[in-house]
Amino acid sequence: MDGNASTAYNVLERMVLDESEEPRSLPLSLLETITNNFSDEMKLGSGGFAVVYKGVLGSRAVAVKLLCGAMNLDEKQFIKEVQCLMKVRHKNIVRLLGYCADTQGLMINFEGKSVMADVRNRALCFEYVSNGSLDNFITDASRGLEWRVRYKVIKGICEGLHYLHENRILHLDLKPSNILVDGNMVPKIADFGLSRIFDEDQSKIITTKLIGSVGYLAPEFYSKEITLKLDIYSLGVVIMEILTGEKGFSSAEKVIESWRNRLELSHGDDEQVRVCAEIGMQCMEADRDKRPTTQDIIKMFIELGGTSSEEHVSLQESTNINFLHTSSQFFSEVVMQCILPCLHL
Known part of the structure; x- marks a missing residue:
């Protein structure tokens, strides 16, 4: 490990322990070291655009997301993901520890001539979340997670x-x-690779590309118009999957009945199942104007007793404070590191 990587190793160790630390630039050599040079035995998973590796820092671990096909990488998409992640800090959002925007010159043979090409490596480093993704736990109501755990997750x-x-x-x-x-x-x-940020006075975005995952897309998405209600529809599908193991259910009563067949619900649990089912189905309304906002949903949890008013106030305060917490110099650095190499391609 070179001197820069050694220093960054110590910094990253400190960041894992101290949640107040800001995300920062990390050298590629450090990420190579902690993932055993991105070896297969350190691989946690892969998708269409990235491979995720486990990084080892002594007795602790991180997750390193290495973007695939960096030569043809969409720099805007990478910057967008970093931009979103650096603006958020919440217990229910994966924590970004750092990013790598590395570009190196490499001699290659092109049409019989040796030419210098820029090789781009783009990676993100996150907290390590030990249980993996939620889809490993979703089952129908007859088996799997008990109700209280499902409610906590929802x-x-x-x-x-x-x-x-x-x-x-x-x-x-x-x-x-x-x-x-x-x-x-x-x-x-x-996974904020497809995320978008609205301006303060903006309520919708028109996109030229169809993005997202089949089964979780709202009907209006095919019109290429993006609003907050797109996420709400996806949330509804996720909630119904957690409740039933299926992407949809015809009524709250049927959801409650399926849980009653599994175990004897207390009155409080019975009401929680009902409210969660109603939230899920409202979120999946074909008419987006009939879908609730996240504010409406949080209010339903407060009325149910699942979130105290003090917690709600704290949630609002953290929303306002943490959004402004990230230093602008970090994002400026990311933009410069990502965009300047592209000018030489």
């Missing part, structure tokens, strides 16, 4: 999404595989 996802929407951030790919759960079954929303 409530946490709603609070995380509320935080994002209060900060004008759309996730746009909310689904169980993009929600991680830690050792205490606390859910953490992850």
Whole structure:
């Protein structure tokens, strides 16, 4: 490990322990070292755009997301993901520890000539979430997680999404595989590669690309118009999957009945199942204007007793404070590191 990587190793160790630390630039050599040079045995998972590796820091671990096909990488998408992640800090959103925007010159043979090409490596470093993604835990009501745990997960996802929407951030790919759960079954929303940020006075975005995951897309998405209600629809599908193991259910009564067949619910549990089912089905309304906002959903939890008014006030305060917490110099650094190399391609 070179001197820069050694120093960064110590910094990253400190960041893992101290949640008040800001995300920062990390050298590629450090990420190579802690992942054993991105070896297969350190691989945690992969998707269409990235491979995630486990990074080892002594007795602690981090997750390193290495973007695939960096030569053809969409720099705007990378910057967008970093921009979103650096603006958020919430217990139900995966914590960004650092990023790598590394560009190196490499001699290659092109049409019989040796030419210098810029090789781009883009990676993100996150807290390590030990239990993996939520889709590993979703089953029908007859088996799997007990009700209290499912309720905790549903409530946490709603609070995380509320935080994002209060900060004008759309996730746009909310689904169980993009929600991680830690050792205490606390859910953490992850994978912001498709996310968008609204300006303060903006209520919708028109996109030219169809993005997201089939089964979680709201009907109006095919019109290429993006609003906060797109995430709400996806949330509804996720809630119904957590409740039933299926993406939809015809009524709250049927959901409650399926849980009664599994175990004897107390009156409080019975009401929690009912409210969660109603939230899920309201979120999946075909007419987006009939879907609740995250504020409406949080209010339903407060009325149910699942979130105290003090917790709600704290949630609002953290939304306002943490959104401004990230230093602008970090984001400026990311933009410069990502964009300047592109000018030489």
